[in-house]
Amino acid sequence: MDHLVLLLWHALLISVFFAFLWRSSAVGRRKLFLKTFLIMVVGGTMLGWLMYPFP
């Protein structure tokens, strides 16, 4: 399976989980979901690019 698809799938599951664990209102859940999802996807991609030159 594609690495990016796995990254997106993992980030989606974790973000949904923590949004429902830590927030009780719909707005709060949506905000936390977006924040954690973006941090994981963008952060993971950036780390991948940074590690690219290393063997």
Add this chain to the structure above:
Amino acid sequence: MRARKTRAAEDRAPKGAVKEKKKKKKAPPALILVAWFIPGLGHWILGKRTRALVFGAVIVSAFVTGVLLNGEMGVPKPGNPFSWMAAFACFGNGVLYLGRLLWLNGLGGLISGIPFALQGGGNPAAAGFAYGNTFLYTAGLMNLLTVLDVSDIACGDKD
């Protein structure tokens, strides 16, 4: 100063009220066990139906993805202390963990194999092996977090 003020407030309050405040409500052990064994069931019992369905779906999805990617269930291995941590994370999956071990080892192998002769399955040569392991560990740790959440809700510390 603050402690003196608190003590003074306790002196003014009726004795029963102070005692009641000090006695912390405990979550029933059976509820904790059920919450661990079947992901989402603890929240369902406490009436948090939406959360129960979401947690159950997320944990089962992560676990199934891990198995499909040829991930290895964490089992203790002699001379490898980190394998105990992996086993703890996977043990958090409750019935999913036990069911997978039963599938891989059979009932006889499961009983006689504890702790060091259990087969965790997976294929280290597969492209998705490391990812599969990550999904399996994550699923177990998320379920352990839901157990803590159930405990907090049952104690009245959280809605």
